[in-house]
Amino acid sequence: MNKLAGIYTHIPFCIKKCPYCDFYSITDQSLKKPFINALIREIDLVSRPSLLFDSIYFGGGTPSVFKAEDISHIIEKMYGLFHILTNSEITIEVNPGTVTLEKLKEYRSIGINRINIGVQSFQDATLDFLGRIHSTNDANKIIKFAQKTGFDNIGIDLICGIPGQTKKTWLFDLRKAVEFEPEHISCYMLTYEKGTPLDRERQQGKFKPVADSLSAELFKTTIEYLTAHGYIQYEISNFAKDTHRKSRHNLKYWSFTPYLGFGPSAHSFIDPKRYWNCRNVKKYINNIKEGRLSIEKKEILSKEQRMMEMVYLGLRKTDGININTIDENLGINFRHMFAEKLKQLEEDGYILRIQPKNHCTLSRKGMLFLDSIAPMLMIDD
Secondary structure, eight states: OOOEEEEEEEEOOSSSSSTTOOOBOOOOOGHHHHHHHHHHHHHSSSSSSEEEEEEEEEEEEEEGGGGGGHHHHHHHHHHHSSSEEEHHHHHEEEGGGGOOOOHHHHHHTTOEEEEEEEEEEEEHHHHHHOOSSHHHHHHHHHHHHHHHOOOEEOOOOOOOOOTTTOOHHHHHHHHHHTTTTOOOEEEEEEOTTTTSSSHHHHHHTSSSOOOOHHHHHHHHHHHHHHHHHHHHEEEEEESSSSSSGGGGHHHOOOOOOEEESTTTEEEEEETTTEEEOSOOHHHHHHHHHHHHHHHEEEEEEHHHHHHHHHHHHHTTBTTTTEHHHHHHHHHHOOHHTTTHHHHHHHTTTEEEETTTTTOOOOOOOOTTTHHGGGOOOOOOO
């Protein structure tokens, strides 16, 4: 298992909140300056683990509402305090409605070497439904600008399973994405998170969600189309041009690898401990001003929790879970404990067991039922 750690920074600002998103963010731009000051102070305050880092990820929110100068100060502070490899992957998420050619050049000049563009769709009607602030033209322009600027590790995010979507309209989005030949494509199924405006509209019957059968067809279409065009599926929703273009940072979440999180709502994990910050920018800023970290909760994962995460997150990857690693980490005999269930799942075509590598992976059919299959391979609390 790769033990090189990652650093995540949550930038909790958006120009406008998307109705489907439940990640923590605010639209009050007046707090940006005090937030940056607090963030840099938080990095100073946190205890420094004896870990070697090879990824830094700026997510949100919309990190691209900040100038390169602000992001640069954060990166410099991290390099000054942590053991970070010189060839680290440094990613920033950008919204096409918040960047220019000049801004992309500046991001590249401060050491950002991976850019993740939140396109979501190449159709304006779909973007309107999703409440995005950018247009199809904006998306096309920013992808070209990123390439022109010299970024050679570009990711495009798309959303499928949108009401009114068909296999034909989804293929249009996939085709447009592939035409740009990005190094990475993420295809996420639209979900209705509790408390979001979109979920309230769903409950009020303002639109009809896509049927499960169509969701399954879109999932299958995604894999077939991207595979046929040279992309490797390495996680349920993620595809890379080659093994070197997988998201080094996101793989840490699925591989039970340590990471530090900075900013409101950010999580940190160093096995078996996890802690996370409060979901409130003002509270976060005030706590840091007073010289204390803004941690909302800490927990030490139980054996059952550790197994749940190893299995559930590990099965998201196309190379699945390493049975030897689980046995060594938890002191169990996974094969013996779940012999009958493994046999049944294999016979039903939901999982594949790769003996030489001692891996257990989900089949394409099994990926559709991850939430049902993973609990079958866990210790009961």
